[in-house]
Amino acid sequence: MPHSAPAELLDESGGVINLIEDFDTLIHVTRNSDAVWLTSTYAVADEIAQGTLAKLSKPAAVYEGHFTAAIFSLDRSSPSPLAKLMKQSLRHRFNSLVRDHAAG
Incomplete structure (x- = not known):
């Protein structure tokens, strides 16, 4: 069953959101393109520490709810x-x- 993005993200994104659950793929795409990956820094803490990915300033449209x-x-x-x-x-x-x- 396909997943859909939370309504808060869809409302604020102004574009298409692709949902991919394979972190290795996401790391590769983000590292090798101009893609921006909206995720927790804890999901990619090792890559940030190694300098292969960087944390960008948080855009105002990011959902501030609880999970x-x-x-x-x-x-x-x-x-x-x-x-x-x-x-x-x-x-x-x-x-x-x-x-x-x-x-x-």
Whole structure:
């Protein structure tokens, strides 16, 4: 089932929004073109630290609402070591985001 962009972004974008869920593809396209990727800096923290992507000033049209994030897994399966590491990393990054936001 295709995803659609939030109404707030569609109203403010004034153009077409492409939704792509493969971060490797998005990193490649953003690095090698004039594309602008609207995402959390936490999603590309390593690329920003390495200098392969840069954070641009936030445009006034960016949605300032709240969001909910969740990690799902099947009850009947044991997570792989990589899945456990990914879960830990996501928790760490989201907690950092919350702390940074609270600090202003």
